[in-house]
Amino acid sequence: MPDCCAFCRAELPDIPEAIDAGWIPSYWDAQKDVEVYRPVCGQCLSRGEVIFNDQMGDYERIPVNDPTLVLASGVPV
Numbered sequence: 681m682p683d684c685c686a687f688c689r690a691e692l693p694d695i696p697e698a699i700d701a702g703w704i705p706s707y708w709d710a711q712k713d714v715e716v717y718r719p720v721c722g723q724c725l726s727r728g729e730v731i732f733n734d735q736m737g738d739y740e741r742i743p744v745n746d747p748t749l750v751l752a753s754g755v756p757v
């Protein structure tokens with residue numbers, strides 16, 4: 681089963697390709713207070729879906745107005 685981006689559903693390419701494209705393997709969900717083991721693509725990173733938290737040393741999804749709404753509405757593939 682191919683893995684895909686946690687946000688835009690882009691399919692995870694081969695690992696070397698994924699690294700080149702800036703994918704990350706997991707991120708911290710600050711609202712749910714859990715580590716989410718889903719990859720995130722470079723495009724979603726550059727859109728600010730998750731940001732690098734220097735203090736944590738991890739990528740973090742920061743609470744926005746209502747992230748559940750964003751997730752529920754989904755993004756067309």
Ligand SMILES: [Zn+2]
Nearest residue numbers: 685688721724
């Ligand atoms: Zn994405």
